[in-house]
Amino acid sequence: xxxxxxxxxxxxxxxxxxxxxxxxxxxxxxxxxxxxxxxxxxxxxxxxxxxxxxxxxxxxxxxxxxxxxxxxxxxxxxxxxxxxxxxxxxxxxxxxxxxxxxxxxxxxxxxxxxxxxxxxxxxxxxxxxxxxxxxxxxxxxxxxxxxxxxxxxxxxxxxxxxxxxxxxxxxxxxxxxxxxxxxxxxxxxxxxxxxxxxxxxxxxxxxxxxxxxxxxxxxxxxxxxxxxxxxxxx
Numbered sequence: 001x002x003x004x005x006x007x008x009x010x011x012x013x014x015x016x017x018x019x020x021x022x023x024x025x026x027x028x029x030x031x032x033x034x035x036x037x038x039x040x041x042x043x044x045x046x047x048x049x050x051x052x053x054x055x056x057x058x059x060x061x062x063x064x065x066x067x068x069x070x071x072x073x074x075x076x077x078x079x080x081x082x083x084x085x086x087x088x089x090x091x092x093x094x095x096x097x098x099x100x101x102x103x104x105x106x107x108x109x110x111x112x113x114x115x116x117x118x119x120x121x122x123x124x125x126x127x128x129x130x131x132x133x134x135x136x137x138x139x140x141x142x143x144x145x146x147x148x149x150x151x152x153x154x155x156x157x158x159x160x161x162x163x164x165x166x167x168x169x170x171x172x173x174x175x176x177x178x179x180x181x182x183x184x185x186x187x188x189x190x191x192x193x194x195x196x197x198x199x200x201x202x203x204x205x206x207x208x209x210x211x212x213x214x215x216x217x218x219x220x221x222x223x224x225x226x227x228x229x230x231x232x233x234x
Contacts, residue, residue, distance in 0.1 A: 004037040004038065004039055004043075005043075006043055006046045006047045006050065007047075007050075008037075009033065009037055009039070009043070009044060009047035010047045010050050010051050010054075012037075013028070013047070013051055013056065013057070014051070014054075014056060014148060014149070014152050017056065017067065017152045017155055017156060018125065018128060018129070018148070018151060018152045018155055019121075019125055020121055020124060020125065020155060020159070022067050023067065023159055024067055024068065024069040024070070024156045024159050024160050025066055025067060025069045026066065026067045027063075027064060027065070027066050028048065028057060028064070028065040028066065028067065029064060029065075030044045030045055030048070030064070030065065033047075033048075048065050054149060055068060055149075055153065056068060056149075056152065056153075056156075067156070068156065069156070069160060070153070070156055070157050070160065072161060072204070072206060074157075075157040075160070075161050075204055076201065076204070078150065078153050078154055078157050079154075079157075079197055079200065079201040079204075081150060082131075082150055082154070082197050083194060083197045083198070085143070085146065085147075085150070086131065086134075086147075086193050086194075086197065087190035087191070087193045087194045087197075088190070089134075089135060089138065089140065089143050090138075090177075090181070090186050090189045090190040090193055091186055091187060091190045093138045093186060094186075095181075095184045095186070096137065096138060096181060100137045100138070101178065101181060101182045103133075103137055104133065104134065104137060104178045104181065105178055105182075107126070107129070107130055107133050107174075108130070108171065108174050108175045108178055110126055111123070111126040111127055111130065111170075111171045111174065112171055114126045115167045115168060115171060123167050124155070124158070124167075127167060127170050127171070127174075128151045128154060128155055129151070130174050131147055131150075131151055132144065132147045132148050132151050134147075134177075135147040154200075157204070161204045161205055161206075162203050162204060162205060166203070169199070170196070170200070173192065173195075173196040173199070174196075176192050177189050177192045177193055177196065180192055
């Protein structure tokens with residue numbers, strides 16, 4: 001297998017986040033990644049620094065690299081960004097070719113199939129990938145790259161702050177958006193997308209945010225007063 005580049009390592013990590021193979025707070029060992037990709041720790045570190053700049057990983061002093069655990073405020077900001085970008089992307093697009101509409105309909109059908117199969121991982125991946133697929137099919141590579149990052153970020157947010165997702169509702173929303181695109185009504189498609197993102201945001205559970213990230217929970221346990229230690233007679 002040819003050696004991986006810095007960019008390839010970074011994209012493989014983002015892909016693993018999208019596929020839910022990497023979870024929020026999971027440790028990323030430089031040596032382990034170097035062995036996996038057949039490269040030096042220096043190249044792995046460069047890839048992790050790039051991912052840090054994109055908001056996917058963080059370095060903890062004397063502990064190493066970890067997948068980020070977005071705060072609840074950052075979770076809200078993720079949806080705010082999507083609310084600006086995705087409807088705008090649709091409003092700016094002309095009517096797509098029939099081959100594009102056919103591809104989007106197939107994706108929605110694949111989502112439905114995954115939902116019926118009861119495979120939670122496949123279901124989540126297909127639902128998240130719809131938004132990347134849409135940007136890709138509309139032909140804007142810059143927005144596609146942006147949507148990959150936003151979708152991966154949303155995956156991390158969902159793992160922390162959404163105890164349950166209404167998969168069927170999301171699938172129906174996607175189908176309605178594609179129907180509007182097929183009818184050439186891009187304004188309606190944009191409005192439906194905005195409503196869809198709003199609904200996703202309402203599923204964020206702030207009570208889960210109060211528990212904090214794993215690091216915050218650990219610190220809280222260390223500083224919270226507990227029972228006094230029992231004195232031992234000598």
